[in-house]
Amino acid sequence: MPTRREFIRNSARAMAGIAFVGCDLLAARAAHSQAGGRRREVAVSGRRVKTVDVHAHCAVPEAMALMGLKPQPQTLVMGQDRIRAMDEQGIDVEALSINPYWYKAERDVARALIRIQNEKLAELCASRPDRFVAFATVALQYPDLAAEQLEEGVKKLGLRGGSIGCSVNGEELSDPKFLPFWAKAEQLGVLVFIHPQAAGVAAEIPRRLKGNGGLENVIGNPLETTIALSHLIFEGTLDRLPGLKICAAHGGGYLPSYAARSDAGCVTFPDRCPKPLKKRPTEYLRQLYYDSIVFTPEALRHLAAEVGSSQIVMGTDYPFPWMKTAVDHILSTPGLSDAERAAMLGETASRLLGIKA
Numbered sequence: 001m002p003t004r005r006e007f008i009r010n011s012a013r014a015m016a017g018i019a020f021v022g023c024d025l026l027a028a029r030a031a032h033s034q035a036g037g038r039r040r041e042v043a044v045s046g047r048r049v050k051t052v053d054v055h056a057h058c059a060v061p062e063a064m065a066l067m068g069l070k071p072q073p074q075t076l077v078m079g080q081d082r083i084r085a086m087d088e089q090g091i092d093v094e095a096l097s098i099n100p101y102w103y104k105a106e107r108d109v110a111r112a113l114i115r116i117q118n119e120k121l122a123e124l125c126a127s128r129p130d131r132f133v134a135f136a137t138v139a140l141q142y143p144d145l146a147a148e149q150l151e152e153g154v155k156k157l158g159l160r161g162g163s164i165g166c167s168v169n170g171e172e173l174s175d176p177k178f179l180p181f182w183a184k185a186e187q188l189g190v191l192v193f194i195h196p197q198a199a200g201v202a203a204e205i206p207r208r209l210k211g212n213g214g215l216e217n218v219i220g221n222p223l224e225t226t227i228a229l230s231h232l233i234f235e236g237t238l239d240r241l242p243g244l245k246i247c248a249a250h251g252g253g254y255l256p257s258y259a260a261r262s263d264a265g266c267v268t269f270p271d272r273c274p275k276p277l278k279k280r281p282t283e284y285l286r287q288l289y290y291d292s293i294v295f296t297p298e299a300l301r302h303l304a305a306e307v308g309s310s311q312i313v314m315g316t317d318y319p320f321p322w323m324k325t326a327v328d329h330i331l332s333t334p335g336l337s338d339a340e341r342a343a344m345l346g347e348t349a350s351r352l353l354g355i356k357a
Ligand SMILES: [Zn+2]
Pocket: 055, 057, 195, 249, 317
């Protein structure tokens, strides 16, 4: 944890560094067009669709410096490669988010860090309002502060929602202590993007996830999301705040793949579902949103069958190269109507994030 003196020095450095990235992006646009870079324009049956990537990471080094951290990989820092990649992949707008690394920070550090980070996100978006919107970051370990930060981010800085982890220092998002944050999100009517992090399942069962395959990521991340969504359903958070708009990363993890077991569990062992829910567990899946990072046409078809095509929004996980063909994945999945494809490619996300057509 930084000392107070380090913290003040880091803050001053951070504020001094704030002016640059917007200029880099404008320079990137000029360099890209000079180099003859072609922007892929996506159309469905001849009709241009504004595509939106809801799962795009970035980093604000000035904010990370307050915790003594540096962006890894460097491509998380907004720069010239970003718009080039978007143009190549046919992404018109990225909704930027930052994975939480500040959940263990003291309150004053967390407050300053989020202020710098959200101001910088707003500045990035303002530099290219046609290409970027962003989710506010919040210090969810202090739920009252997180509610304030979300409101300020949305109302004062023009950010379009909030992004959070799947758990906070081992506590579930359904814990009543987080209700002030959830209530604020519902009141503002904004989307909350939930992304798993290494501090979740991977930190709780590290021994089982060792070895080849990067299991802490390939299994741990979707499992973390599965657990988070299940708690929000079974602990009654979604009953209490029915207007919540939540988007889960990586297609909602494993939950939509095996959702019927949640219903069957309540039938088989009714004593394990003591709080009567207002709906069957799987029905809540149809009020949540999911990114399209499920890799195959069959997986996307199945996700749409389980949750409804209206609940799926395109994601890439940029700059991590999980899904460089997100547009073609949606265009090539059989059985979708043109309207469903257009909705997934960008129309649903545009509506949720206030992006103009
Ligand atoms: Zn991601």
